[in-house]
Amino acid sequence: MQIYKYVIKISKFANMKKITSIFLLIILSFSSCESDLDINSEWEEVTVVFGLLDQSQEKQYLRINKAFLGDESAYVMAQISDSLNFLPQNLEVKIERVSTLGNVLDTRILVDTVMLKDSGTFASDNNIVYTFDTDDFLKEDKLYYLTITHKNTGNIVSARTNLIHELELMSYFNNPNFKMGFYGISGDFTSSSVEWSHSKNAEMYQLTMIVNYTEYGITDTVIKSIQKDFPLIEHDGSDEYIQQISGEGFFNFLAYNIKKSSTVNRRINDIDFSLSAGGGDLQTYMNLNIPPTGVVQERPIYSEITNGYGLFSCRINKLQENVSITTTTKEAISNHLDSLNFIFP
Incomplete structure (x- = not known):
């Protein structure tokens, strides 16, 4: 079969x-x-x-x-x-x-x-x-x-x-002053990461990144988002896991997933992270x-x-919303992705 x-x-x-x-x-x-x-x-x-x-x-x-x-x-x-x-x-x-x-x-x-x-x-x-x-x-x-x-x-x-068991993301997300950066003051791309602890009974993880931005049109203002699913990470016995996000990869993600436009202005807002475990x-x-x-x-x-076919299992999701982005990164998005019409400040 x-x-x-x-x-x-x-x-x-x-x-x-x-x-x-x-x-x-x-x-x-x-x-x-x-x-x-x-x-x-x-x-x-x-x-x-x-x-x-x-x-x-x-x-x-x-x-x-x-x-x-x-x-x-x-x-x-x-x-x-x-x-x-x-x-x-x-x-x-x-x-x-x-x-x-x-x-x-x-x-x-x-x-x-x-x-x-x-x-x-x-x-x-x-x-x-x-x-x-x-x-x-x-x-x-x-x-x-x-x-x-x-x-x-x-x-x-x-x-x-x-x-x-309940998922636990890195503790610095709880710091109201924490900001995630992908471009440094030296003018180079920088990497950021999301870390989490292993949860009992979880055998695989997947992180999803949602980048939120505002689009200002001639007649209206709309909040939009683009989403990236990172590859699955299978549990290998480790107590801690990490997903690296490179600065260059982040900028390319914006460039490839937002349409060029000369009729709207945009402003980058923040990032949501969704961690799923299976x-x-x-x-x-x-x-x-x-x-x-x-x-x-x-x-x-x-x-x-038993006596049938299919799947009966478990999953869980943890959502971390409104993660701030550094000012340096926002300015670099405006300067380096000028065809997308991101404005700063």
């Missing part, structure tokens, strides 16, 4: 709409299975699950779908929502908080809701996801057991995950979905779902 190859960034998992698109592509891949599972030979209930618990989000989401069952083309069946979705009234979906001794401490019953999806290959009506409010249910030192019961058949699909099962899943470069295109399917 071959699962659809898709390049995924940890940060993308914060957006359920993007998760939906990725997840449905995975379901479509079941149509290309040749040996491990023949879903057209005899009816079989095949459940595909995708969920990531993240205590930094207000709501938790879970996708539960079925593989294509029938003799039609998978692309034809993808347009029919009944081919993708189980009837919510036929499922009981619950997540239990469990102590390290195995005692059930609390339970959440997930409710179904419909989430908007862009039109395309897959049916956009009845795009069903299952959700619950985070509240104080997610505790970083507990285990979480997912159970999906198919009421009509008695079939039970299950999985478990832990949570990633659990071990998510790391394995993403590594298996790296696009193949050799002759062999087939990859082993990965699933840690």
Whole structure:
């Protein structure tokens, strides 16, 4: 069986709409299975699950779908929502908080809701996801057991995950006088860095930089942003991690991602940093979905779902907003990127 190859960034998992698109592509891949599972030979209930618990989000989401069952083309069946979705009234979906001794401490019953999806290959009506409010249910030192019961058949699909402990960014972000610089008073580029401590149960990290600027047009003023996702960093046993940002790279990032204009003026504002971390099962899943470069295109399917397929793991996000930029850097942006019409002061 071959699962659809898709390049995924940890940060993308914060957006359920993007998760939906990725997840449905995975379901479509079941149509290309040749040996491990023949879903057209005899009816079989095949459940595909995708969920990531993240205590930094207000709501938790879970996708539960079925593989294509029938003799039609998978692309034809993808347009029919009944081919993708189980009837919510036929499922009981619950997540239990469990102590390290195995005692059930609390339970959440997930409710179904419909989430908007862009039109395309897959049916956009009845795009069903299952959700619950985070509240104080997610505790970083507990285990979480997912159970999906198919009421009509008695079939039970299950999985478990832990949570990633809270992320801790470098302490000097807490200093109100701290400023990040990429150009020195000597007239040379300088590097800056973002550092963080390892969080328990995290197996990979990814830093995202969002540069905010104001654009002054003839009739309006708009605050805009550009975003850079740095490469994944896998946990190697270290206690501390660092992402270097070179001055030259920062200036090139602005030059390549902001359109030249002679009709607007711009002013650089500040930087937001978003640090995302993923659990071990998510790391394995993403590594298996790296696009193949050799002759062999087939990859082993990965699933840690009991009696089903998919992924149930954890992620967490830490946002550091409004990091100031040094005056020297702002002036250099105005001088060296003059085609972008940045003004100073």
